[in-house]
Amino acid sequence: MRELVVLGTASQAPTRHRNQNGYLLRWDGAGLLFDPGEGTQRQMLLAGVSGHEVDRICVTHFHGDRLPRCSGRGSAAVAGPRATAGGRPLPGLRDGVLPGLRYAASFHEVAALREEPVEREGPVATGPFGTLEARRLDHRIETFGYRLVEPDGRRMLPDELARLGIAGPDVGRLQREGVLRHRGRQVSLEQVSEPRPGQRFAFVMDTRLCDGVYALADRADLLVIESTL
Ligand SMILES: [Zn+2]
Structure with a gap:
């Protein structure tokens, strides 16, 4: 199953009916959570999303409206900018914000989070979903947009299979061996x-129009793009 669960779109301040940012992409067996702002865990509960579904958290930038509150269970990889601009360090993964959030309060830590700082454009991760790529965007602080690119494949034709009498394990063998x-x-x-x-x-947030926007949007089946600048 593939679907986008919109958990919030209200950016800096939640409203009575909209939470801060949060988007879960269900992609077959994988769950990718983008820019989970405050209140995302409750939104997940309301939307019927279990924390165990989240394999990967992708943070575009470390403004306060899209910061993960990571006190849940399970395990996930967390990708986000390392965040330096012109030699000046800015808060980001491994630079204080994420550890600061995680350990701001005392709790029994059961979540296993693996930090994966995004320092340059290109592939961030590969998996059964294909390739997750990052492109730099143009915002006040270091910001990356993401896109997930599934490799081209082939769709089996049931009528042709039936006509030739091919069924069961033979279908898988044909797919594997050609x-x-x-x-x-x-x-x-x-x-x-x-x-x-x-x-x-593709996922594009808080940016001025720049080359990265076009690159991420290129041939996207679904583009999530938002800016309240
Ligand atoms: Zn921002």
Whole structure:
């Protein structure tokens, strides 16, 4: 299943009906949480999202309306800017903000968070979802947008499979090996499938218009873009 659960869109200040930022992307078995502002855990509860669904937290920048409150359970990788600008260190991952948030209060730590500072444009992570990439945006502090790029694949054609009598484990074997010896004849993957372009999701926040915006939006199936500047 693939869906975007919008947990909040109110940026700096929540309203009676909108929470601060927070977006969960469900991508098959993976859960990517973007810019989880204050109150995200409660929004997740209201939306029926379990903390265990979150594998990865992606923070575009360390303004206060998109900071993760990480006192939950489970484990996740946290990507965000290391945050230096012109040699001047700014708060970011491993530079104080995240540890400061996590350890601002005393609690029994059960969440295993793995910090992955984003220092340059390019791939941040790869997985069954494809590639997660970062591009620099133009905001007051170091800011990265993200996009998830699924590689192109092939869609099996059930009618063709049925016509040739291919079923069960043979389908998987054909997908893995590209050819199948079946009922005395050779069947190729191309015969029973068609090209399926990979899907793309892009996330762009708080930026002036810049090259990174265009690069992230390029051929996106779903683009989340917001700025209250
Ligand atoms: Zn901002």
